[in-house]
Every structure is written in C-alpha cells, then in structure tokens.
Amino acid sequence: MWKHFKFDPTSANFSYRTDEKFNEFDTLLRCEWDRAVTQGLFTFQIDHHAKYRILDKGNLNYIIQLNPSRYEKRRTPYPFENVNTPFDKNKFNFNKIKNEEILFSLDNEQDKDKYLIIINNSPIRPYHVLLVPNRELEQPQILTIDCILFGLQFVVSSAHPYILVGFNSLCGYASMNHLHLHGLYLPERLYLQTITCNLFHEKSNCYILSLYDTQAFVFEIRNLNEFEKIARYVCKITDYLSLQNIAHNMAIVKGESFSSSTDALRIFIWFRQSVVNGTMFERCNFACIELSGFMPLQYEEIFNELTESGLREDLNKIVLPTDVQQRIKEDVKHLLDNSFL
Template sequence: MWKHYKFDTQSINLSCHTDEKFNHFDTLLHCEWDRALAQGYFSYNMDHNIKKRILDGDLHYVIELNPSRFEKRRMPHPFEHVNTPFDRSKFNFNKIKDEEILFVLDDEQQTDKNLVIINNSPIRLYQVLLVPNRQLEQSQILTIDCLLFGLRFVASSAYPFIYIGFNSLCGYASINHLHLHGIYMPNRLYIQTIKCSPFHINSNCYLFDLFDVQGFAFEIKHVGEFDTIARHIHTVTNYLVSSDIAHNMTIMKGDSFSSSLEPVICIFVWFRQSTKGAKTFHQWNIGCLELSGYTFLQYEELLNDSTELKLRQSINEIALSSEEQKKIKEDVKNLLNQ
C-alpha cells in the first residue's frame, strides 16, 4: 500500500519569504514523484531546464514553456453547468493505478481519505493532484473536507511558493471528480504579497478587485482557524455553485492583507464568466493559475510575445457585468452575516 504523512500542527511554516526549501513532507512527495516517473506512469518527461519568462510589469507574471501538456494530455471533458452529476463512465480517479498514488495526507481522525496522486500530464516538475474521499465519487464542487485538505497541504510544506489551485466546471476544470492541483511554483507570485480591502471582517474576508474579474480573499493566521475559515469559504463557493457561477480558487502562503509583517495562508475565490462546451486552447485559458500570476504555453513564439498587458486584457474579458458582481457581493455579505 501507499505511504502516509501525518499532518503535524507543530511543524508548519506559513512564511513566503523563508529560505527553507524542503522538509520531510516535501522530500516524501519528491521521492514518490520520482519513483512514479521512473516506473513510467507519466505521459511525458519534464525538462529540468524549462524555458521561463518573468514578464515586465507590476505583477511579474511567471510564464513557462510546456508543449507536451498540450500535445499529450487527456482530452478535457465538455461541461455546460457548474453543478454536473458525477459520471463514472468518464475518466475519474477511481480508474488510476495504485502506483499513481504518492501518499496519503492523514488528518487527526482518518487515514486513506486524502490522496496525493500524480498528474500524468504535469504542468511542471512535481505537480500533483489532491483527491479527497475518492470513493465517494464527488463531482468537482468544493467541500469543507477538500478545503481543509488543501490548507493542510500548503501548511505541511516548507516551500515558500507551494500552490494549491481549483477550477470549477465551466471555469476550466477538465475532470468532473473532485480534485485540487498542487504545484511547486518557480517564483513568488504577486498574490502572495498583494493587499486587499476589507469586505467582511468577522469572516477574515477581503475583496480582490485588481482586475475586472473580482473575487473574495480570506486569510488564516494560525492552524486553529482552519475549520472556521474553511466553512466561510464553503459558504461562498456553495452559493456560487447554486447560482451556476463559474469560479476559481487558489491557496498560497503570503503576507497578511492588513499587515506586511505577519505570515498567513491566503485563499482567493474569483467569480467569472462560464466557459461552456469543449475546451479550446488559446494563447492562454484563464483559470486559477492565470488569475494567480502564472501560466504555461505551448509555443516559444507565444512565450516571447507575451506581455502583462495582454494577459490582463484576457483576464478582464471573462469578468461578469458590474450588476452581476454587485449582486454576488451583496448576497455573499448577507450569507456571511448569518
């Protein structure tokens, strides 16, 4: 059977400015990832000397070249609604081989619940997928358990640029089986040091309005807040699902929205226009990565031609109308007040 890592509340580091790179958690993940690679469970090998650009501009967008991801990945499934029933006839994570499971991140009560597995078409080196409660066959809708899994994953790693991402259906999710993306980012991303304005202080909720695409941002200062903030985030995402509003989420270590000195875990939930039907690949498709400050491209000429202005214009194109955004913010504030 696969290996286990017990979540340890005493050994977490929330700083995104630390020089520490890896601890036992990271070493386990890297060793098991290398083992799966050596055993041939990936669709392609990743180049350790991948081409990268950091774009000029205020946000210092990180762009990398990964043509294999476009050429050799599974075909994404088309979706018409954010809430689409699980279909066991389609690819799902109950169909993977046991060897594709790297380890289990245990919580205090249960084992074999939170699987860390390979993405056989990785976005970059050591990218993984987090699959909670695999046997429940949950569709791609965030649950409190899934949010806690993501928070514990980020807190367990010593790496300052560890990343968790989620795309809803119609928000560029490819598979309708609940999962998160876990990525070792090559650089600090702008969202780790951004300041957001207060939105609902009692919920540690702030407003992200850097782009026309807006979002809610939460911060966690210590592990004792995990359960409470996860429930607040779930209140937001559950509302978006019930309203058939596509959304993307990111979890990273960062600076407090209200104090540059205090390390926190930052969680962003963006609401946006739906992308329905079969996915088509443009210069970049706007999902959780692109909203967070990172993207990968298929062609070197696109890499060389990219600018922050072009990326921000693409992001702004998926914004909901100002009337829709106003209603979402009013509804969410009322829900958080309850």
C-alpha cells in the first residue's frame, strides 16, 4: 500500500526566492519516484543530465530541453475532437494503473487517498508526477474546485522555488480524459514567476498576461485563506471555456505578488486554439508546461537552432481570432462581476 503525507498548513511555502530546494514532502516524492524507477515502471530510461539551454536573447528566458524519448516512447494520446467529452471507462484511465505507480497521497486527517500523486511513466523531467483527485469518481478532464485546491496544496507543500503544477484541457494537449494535473520541478526560474501583468478585473484582483498574442487570465494568492475563493474564480473561467468548447491550459507557480511586496502563488489560465485529434507539430507544441516557459524538443537540430523569436512565432500560431479573444474577455468580466452580486 502507498504512503500518506499529511498536508500541514503551518508549513505552507510560497517563496520562490530561496536556496532551499527540498523538505520532507520533496524527499518523500523523490524517494518514491526513485523506487518506481528501480521497479521498471517507466517507458524509457530517464536522463537526469538531459541537455537544456536558455533562450536569453529576449525577455522571456525560455528554457528548452532535448527530450526525444518523450515524443518517441510515450503512450499515444487519444484523438479528442471536443473539450467536453464524457469519461469512457473502457479507455485507459487511472483506475487501471498498478498500485506501484502510486507514490503517495496528500491527505488531511479526513480524506485519506482523496489526492493521489502518481508517476508520469513518460516524464518530461525527473520527478515529473501526475496529481489525481478523487479517481474513483471517474471525472472527465474538466477542472473542479477540489482539483485546483489539490494543485495549490501540492505547490505550497514543496520547498522548491521552481515547482510547477499544470493542467491541459482536452484539445489543449491533454492525452487522456480522466481528471489530473501535472507536477514537476524545473531547473531554472520561469518568466511567469516575475512577469508584469495588467489589471483586468479589480474586484476579483484578476490580471491579464498579454505579453504575446496568446493571452492568459491571471490570479494571485498570498495566503491559505484565499485558496477556496480564488479556486472558485478559476473554475468560473474554466467552466465557461469548457462550455464554449475553447481549449485552455492552467499553470500554478510561486512568484512575486502583483499588488504587494510579499511572495504569492500565481495562477495562469490560457485560452487558445484547439488541437484536434492530437496533432503534433515538428518544432514547438504548447501545453501547460511549454506555455509556462519550459519547452521539451524532439530533434537536436531544432534544439540547437531555436531562437526566442522563432518560439514566439510558433506560439502566436495558437492564438484565437481577435474578435473571439475580445468576446471571451468581455464574457469573463461579466462572470466575475456576477460573483459579487
């Protein structure tokens, strides 16, 4: 049977400005992940020294990594056509994994096994895990408040300054339709942790990331008491995007507060063009991790030659038409306004 880690609110860590990388939570995750490696549960041998470099000729400092095995040996993603697709128990899902693939659960005293942390058997980096909430409910890949709370607890349980939690909708490069998040450690600071964003909706303290054509709504959380309130705002937006069949991605990172000198969690929600039937592009494919500033690449030639301007060019290919983006922003403002009625 897998282990349990009790979530401790008094040890919540919001800091991205620290030399400390690992605490008891991180040590457990790493030890259990290493145990899964020795049991041969991964689809390929993980390279702890994979080549990576930083595109530092612009202002994003994108991290790119050469990772051909991830593309060549991972499970083939299902060819989804709609963001809203019912759960299908006949297809692969997390109720079919081996118990050994479960690393541990992140619990409080009332909810053992509610929040499972399992291996990603085709990882982007060492210690890349999946966060599976309430797996027995067989929920499709549509964000819930409870799922977001799991992601927030995961991030603040870790001491690592560059830890990331991400979500991909169907048609936003989710490879399976059973609710889950990605969790991984990144080797350098991400641009999302410090990038300036413009205020979008004052009452909800929602911001907009408009550094490039593909935009994102952004929230910050400065203390544990804000977890549920912000999770509800995020869900209002992602529920709307799902109902409108608009592909989206989410990321949670530690970073600077937009409105004070304290550290805060930052939550980004991108709205973007759908990728239908799992189409992959030769150079850059943007899911939550890639949108956050870390781009795994399949081919060494592209790894050696890619520039930030080239990456931006690919990123702008997933932008929605201007009128659609404007409609989404107007609708989201209306949704957030109604939160205060």
